Amino acid sequence: MRPFDYQQAQGTAAALALAAQHLAPPGEERILAPAQYLAGGTNLLDLMKIGVAHPPALINITALRQDHGRIETDASGLRLGALARMAEAAEHPAVLRDYPAIAQSLQLAASQQLRNMATLGGNVLQRTRCNYFRDPSWQACNKRVPGTGCAAMAGVNRRLAVLGVSEHCIAHYPGDFANVLAALGAEVEILSSDGTARRIAFEELHRLPGDAPHIDTNLRPGELIISFRVPAGPWTRRSLYLKIRDRESYDFAQASAVVALDLQDGVVREARVGLGGLVAKPWRSHEAEAALRGRKLDQASAQASADAAFQGAVTHGENAFKPELGRRTLVRALLQAAAMET
Amino acid sequence: MDVLLKVNGTEHRLAVDVRTTLLDALRERLELTGTKKGCDLGQCGACTVLLDGMRVLSCFTLAVAAQEAEITTIEGLAGENKPLHPMQKAFLEQDAYQCGYCTPGQILSAIACVQEGHANSADQIREYMSGNLCRCAAYPKIVAAVQQAKLLMEGP
Numbered sequence: 001m002r003p004f005d006y007q008q009a010q011g012t013a014a015a016l017a018l019a020a021q022h023l024a025p026p027g028e029e030r031i032l033a034p035a036q037y038l039a040g041g042t043n044l045l046d047l048m049k050i051g052v053a054h055p056p057a058l059i060n061i062t063a064l065r066q067d068h069g070r071i072e073t074d075a076s077g078l079r080l081g082a083l084a085r086m087a088e089a090a091e092h093p094a095v096l097r098d099y100p101a102i103a104q105s106l107q108l109a110a111s112q113q114l115r116n117m118a119t120l121g122g123n124v125l126q127r128t129r130c131n132y133f134r135d136p137s138w139q140a141c142n143k144r145v146p147g148t149g150c151a152a153m154a155g156v157n158r159r160l161a162v163l164g165v166s167e168h169c170i171a172h173y174p175g176d177f178a179n180v181l182a183a184l185g186a187e188v189e190i191l192s193s194d195g196t197a198r199r200i201a202f203e204e205l206h207r208l209p210g211d212a213p214h215i216d217t218n219l220r221p222g223e224l225i226i227s228f229r230v231p232a233g234p235w236t237r238r239s240l241y242l243k244i245r246d247r248e249s250y251d252f253a254q255a256s257a258v259v260a261l262d263l264q265d266g267v268v269r270e271a272r273v274g275l276g277g278l279v280a281k282p283w284r285s286h287e288a289e290a291a292l293r294g295r296k297l298d299q300a301s302a303q304a305s306a307d308a309a310f311q312g313a314v315t316h317g318e319n320a321f322k323p324e325l326g327r328r329t330l331v332r333a334l335l336q337a338a339a340m341e342t
Numbered sequence: 343m344d345v346l347l348k349v350n351g352t353e354h355r356l357a358v359d360v361r362t363t364l365l366d367a368l369r370e371r372l373e374l375t376g377t378k379k380g381c382d383l384g385q386c387g388a389c390t391v392l393l394d395g396m397r398v399l400s401c402f403t404l405a406v407a408a409q410e411a412e413i414t415t416i417e418g419l420a421g422e423n424k425p426l427h428p429m430q431k432a433f434l435e436q437d438a439y440q441c442g443y444c445t446p447g448q449i450l451s452a453i454a455c456v457q458e459g460h461a462n463s464a465d466q467i468r469e470y471m472s473g474n475l476c477r478c479a480a481y482p483k484i485v486a487a488v489q490q491a492k493l494l495m496e497g498p
Contacts, residue, residue: 006343006360006406038407045363045402046384060407111473112460113390113399113451249472 001048005035005057012067012226013195018059019222020193034221037061039083040118042110043126051136052127052144061224068121068226073098078230082121086177087112089120099230101184101239101258105176108243111250121225124178124188124205124282127216128171129252131156142168143213153316159252162313162322164280169213170316171280173206174252178282180241183258183274185284186230193222202228206281235260235270237342242333244277244325253277255326257333261297266338268292268301275309275330278322285309288330302334303327345406349374350418364408365389365400368415376416376446380475387474390447391415397454416446419453429453432491433484440478448474452488453495461492 009015015037022035035057036044047053061083069083073094080089089095090106110118132138132151140149152160152170161172181188186202206217219225230236239260245251258274273288288309295301306327313323347354347364349372356371365382368374368391380388382401389400392414419427429449432438439445451474455461460470467488468481476484 001361003359003361006404008407038404040402041404041407042384042399042402045404049383062407111387112455112458112470113387113397113473114384114402116396117398117402249469 001051002054004048004055006060007057008060008063010063012064012191012224015059015061015064016191016193016195016222016224018057019224022057023193023221035059037224039122040085040114041122042114042118043122047127047134050134052134071095075232077232078102080120080228080230082225082227083119086110086115086118086120086123090115097237098232099184099236099239101180101236101241101260102177102230104241105180105243105256105258108241109176120177120228123175124181124225124228125217126175129174130160130171133171143171143209146212146214156318157316158318159254160278160316160319161280162278162315162319162326163275163283163310164208165314166209166211166213166280168211169209169280170314170319171209171213172277173279173281173283174277175282176241176243176253176256176276178202178206179256179274179276179279180239180258181228181230182282182284183272184230184233184236184239184260185272186228188225189227189229190219191224191226192220197226199229202282203284209280233260233262233270233272235262235272238263238337238340239272240333240337240340242329242336244329255322255329257326257330259330259333259337261334261337263297263338266296266298268295268297271305273305273309273330273334275326278319278326287311292334297334297338299331299335302331305334306330343406346409347372347405347413348409348411349413350415351412358405360404360406362405363401364391364403364405364413367405368400368413374415374417378443378446380444380447385475386444386447387451388444388447390451390474392450392454395454395457397451414450416449419449427453427491428494429456429487429491432487432494436483436487436490437480438483438487439476439480444474444476444478448476448484452484452491455488456492456495461488464489 036055038058068081140151243256256276260272262270271292275283288305291305291308378388380386393411
């Protein structure tokens with residue numbers, strides 16, 4: 001691990017000010033890594049140890065839990081503070097009752113030790129588990145070093161993405177929780193380094209790889225996520241997260257599905273559908289939702305929805321099995337959600 | 343950097359490189375080698391310690407960031423005038439290990455698992471202990487040990 005400056009921020013304003021001191025000169029923002037905020041550290045310290053991340057400065061923002069660690073619900077929806085820990089949100093009574101897909105996505109992610117450390121804000125920003133990204137001894141990785149190529153295209157890519165990929169990168173977004181935020185139409189609240197707030201759709205937070213796969217998100221240097229807002233809706237109680245893994249527990253998804261349904265007499269009034277494990281960024285499938293609207297939820301409509309979701313899938317050798325795995329996962333999730341007692 | 347670590351009820355003042363993890367500070371500086379280094383990448387659970395009673399991975403915790411917390415390691419559970427913790431006793435009685443390398447992490451994780459209320463069935467124990475790998479695969483006996491200790495920890 002390379003040396004770094006370490007500072008502990010006592011509050012939000014101090015954290016933003018410390019980050020602003022480390023901003024790169026205009027024009028070089030994308031080249032010089034700015035200071036990084038350190039919360040749980042479960043992904044950042046990992047990447048620093050394996051030589052993938054080498055920030056010149058870390059700003060410990062754990063103390064910001066005071067300001068941004070709460071979980072609150074009201075009639076308009078759920079507000080999750082970005083400094084809340086995964087374990088706290090996974091076991092919050094209102095989340096369990098009204099947003100079961102969120103609780104499940106967190107319970108099925110990582111281990112209890114990691115969930116006790118990792119914050120929600122850090123969790124959504126976790127980086128890909130692509131082997132070539134994580135191993136600097138491989139030269140070709142457009143995500144790690146722009147312009148070097150992609151060793152994964154013809155390499156070990158069983159875990160990698162089939163939706164949202166480009167000819168420059170097929171890395172997958174590995175998380176679970178973020179797929180639920182995307183599917184449920186959440187917003188993310190962000191503070192810029194001068195303290196002004198902005199809110200964007202969660203679906204707009206992450207970027208598709210395109211021709212710049214080294215830029216994962218639309219966050220600007222120095223910006224800090226402070227909360228997620230999930231709108232209430234008649235579909236959130238009938239929601240679930242189905243995760244298919246190589247091993248039964250403590251593993252990343254090979255495929256996963258988020259489903260939230262508003263049903264009347266078995267007919268879909270409204271649906272929210274998300275996918276994970278095989279997507280380039282946290283994924284909401286508007287196509288899968290449209291295929292369900294107004295239809296009776298049964299095997300045939302579930303299959304039509306899954307077919308729509310994977311229309312644009314692109315595979316590369318080892319991961320050729322993933323569109324079918326993804327379709328079956330979504331069909332099963334839809335039928336399970338339809339059968340839920342709410 | 344100067345840091346102050348509160349480990350097993352004792353305060354330790356030491357100067358560390360900023361990159362030092364809590365795991366390395368415990369093992370290399372405080373000679374508390376009960377906490378084990380397995381993967382050093384957050385995947386095996388051998389380095390599990392309790393921070394204010396909460397199980398965390400010491401390999402992903404910077405020593406400088408652990409200064410506010412009461413840290414409990416395997417050495418803090420029993421002592422000359424302190425009997426074995428019920429979980430330690432249960433691991434002995436159930437023979438819940440072979441090589442023993444993962445055992446300190448297993449025991450601390452298991453104590454937290456019971457205290458969190460996540461040890462209500464064998465399935466739940468398996469799920470909530472899945473962050474502690476055992477390459478000897480003593481898993482069935484670990485589950486039995488957690489079940490045995492839970493009864494004693496929670497009392498009649």
